Amino acid sequence: MIVKKLKHIDYPFTIFILLFALFGLVMIYSASFPMxxxxxxxxxxxxxKQVQWFVIGFIFLVITAIVPYEVIGKLSALLVIASVVLLILVxxxxxxxxxxxxxxxxxxxxxVFQPTEAVKLFxxxxxxxxxxxxxxxxxxxxKGVLPPLIVLAIVFLLVLQQPDLGTATMILLSCGIIVACxxxxxxxxxxxxxxxxxGFSYFAYSSPYRLERLTSFRQAFNDPLGDGYxxxxxxxxxxxxxxxxxxxxNSVQKLxxxxxxxxxxxxxxxLEEIGVVGLAIIMFSYLYIMFRGVRIAKQAPTMFAKLLAVGLTFQLIIQAVINLGAVSGLLPITGITLPFISYGGSSLVFTMITAGLLINISATNHHKVN
Structure with a gap:
């Protein structure tokens, strides 16, 4: 089984993911060496530290690319229970x-472990x-639509208590896309x-802290040494x-x-160090992941595989959009990392697991075709 799966692995996509993560390591070194x-x-x-997490993430990528995704699906109830327990413990x-x-x-x-990184995937x-x-x-x-949404509401409220409206919103959107598909x-x-x-509007406007986070980015220059710094x-x-x-x-701002x-x-x-070229690399990479993920979903042999591929793909893309929107001032600052690129062990490991599952489904598709 493992030999057959390895034979059908989408190696170009796998190599691309690893190269993208390695690019992230280079930029982490450049951005962090002064601090x-x-x-x-x-x-x-x-x-x-990030290299160590990359190695761990690579190991998990290999495991999740080989273990049948149907097995992981059967563990979904346990994963939900684990999610709730982790969110309570934090x-x-x-x-x-x-x-x-x-x-x-x-x-x-x-x-140090950030539970929401696991919860997003689970x-x-x-x-x-x-x-x-x-x-x-x-x-x-x-019967068909409502029950899982009750679980989603519980998870949303628990994440909101941290408080982390950005991640709670991302989980809501990713799950919503699966429901829509x-x-x-x-x-x-x-x-x-x-x-x-x-619901989002109520929770956003019912807390002064959340409201300030959602609105302060629009007037950054009104308080350049405070909220807009x-x-x-x-x-x-x-x-x-x-x-x-x-x-x-040669970045000055990182000093x-x-x-x-x-x-x-x-x-x-x-952007400061490699300019628009850096932006082009990032945008191309996420667009490639999105189109490749959608193609994997379309070719998937089962409904579970289709929905899983869609959810995994757009979770990565939504996270990237939220991060890039915050950095450019188009969206509120949420603290959400840039997938494969930002420093953070929990983020990198679970992002690599996400990629591993996509590679897994892609390999299954190739095996069914042949």
């Missing part, structure tokens, strides 16, 4: 770790599996979309890069001016 030197006395501190004092006024991490000894697997099973009565709202009635889809928009420095980085950039390693330069604002450093 690494200043705080840790080692210019490679963040880079080497809110427990002494277990959850608070950073920047958000409690999004669990620390076990020296190991919910995609659960929704794809459960809606694939409901195909014979998908037109019945109460599952064959539900159009009127049910409109009803669900209306409820989602109303990060975005203003992102603009400076982007504007100084031009077409060809100032040269790899303490731009907060989170190697994490969610790494795109600003890329």
């Amino acid at each position: 690494s030197s200043l705080f840790y006395g080692d210019a490679t501190y963040f880079f080497m 809110l427990v004092p002494g277990v959850g770790v608070e950073r920047n006024n958000s409690q999004r991490w669990i620390q076990l000894s020296t190991f 919910m995609i697997i659960y929704f794809a599996y459960i809606y694939a099973k409901k195909q014979s009565y998908i037109d019945q709202f109460k 599952s064959g539900v009635r159009f009127r049910h889809l409109i009803l669900l979309a209306s409820i989602a928009v109303a 990060q975005l203003v420095n992102s603009y400076i980085a982007i504007g100084s890069g031009g077409i060809w950039g100032n040269g790899l390693g 303490g001016y731009l907060p989170e330069a190697h994490t969610d604002f790494i795109m600003a450093v890329i």
